[in-house]
Amino acid sequence: MATSINWHLPAGVEAGAIQWPTPxxxxxxxxVNYGYAGQTLLLTELSLPANFTADTLIIKAxxxxxxxxxxxxxxxxxxxxxxxVAGQSELADNQQPVAFFVAGNxxxxxxxxxxxxxxxxxxxxxQALNTYFTAAPAExxxxxxxxxxxxxx
Numbered sequence: 001m002a003t004s005i006n007w008h009l010p011a012g013v014e015a016g017a018i019q020w021p022t023p024x025x026x027x028x029x030x031x032v033n034y035g036y037a038g039q040t041l042l043l044t045e046l047s048l049p050a051n052f053t054a055d056t057l058i059i060k061a062x063x064x065x066x067x068x069x070x071x072x073x074x075x076x077x078x079x080x081x082x083x084x085v086a087g088q089s090e091l092a093d094n095q096q097p098v099a100f101f102v103a104g105n106x107x108x109x110x111x112x113x114x115x116x117x118x119x120x121x122x123x124x125x126x127q128a129l130n131t132y133f134t135a136a137p138a139e140x141x142x143x144x145x146x147x148x149x150x151x152x153x
Contacts, residue, residue, distance in 0.1 A: 001066050001074065003042060008060035012049035019043040022106050022132040035068065041110045043103055048085070057083045084150050100125050103141040106132045 007015040020042065023034040046059070059081045066072040100116070102108045112128035125142070144152045 001064070003063065003065040005042075005044065006062040008062070009046070010052075010054070010058065012052065013057065014047045016045040016047070019045070019103065021110070022130070033068075039111055041101075043101070045103070052085065055085055057085050059083065084148075098147050099145040100127075101143045101145075102127065103143075106130050106134065107137065107140065108133075 003018070005015070005018065009015060021036070021040065023036060026033045026035060026037075046057075048057070060079065062076065062078050064074065064076045067075050098116070100114060102110070107130060108127040109130050115124075115126040117124040117126070125144075146152070
């Protein structure tokens, strides 16, 4: 059973498909199983309609997944997150990013620590490459979070 997410979103807001990271191979002789260990981030793109005017976005989801070691046990949980929505898509001059999230599945190790450095009026974002990194994409989509918990993409 693959992880499933049942989204509960405001009218007009759409959730894309899960962007699955590359699974790890687990040797359980004589078999090889594939899955994830530890914290795993399943990224999903949300699209807001052009006429979205609310200043917050309430995201709710019911999630089902399997927790496996020697046997697999079904698990589920409901989540709710309220995000501020801004009329602008750029960081203000006085806002310093405090976190960022890269949408590439095989680009960075999402569990690795992040380094954010201001450099000559620019911001340098650094994070360790994913073990399965093969080549840099032509474009990288990211979300930057500022000290006021405002996200920008």
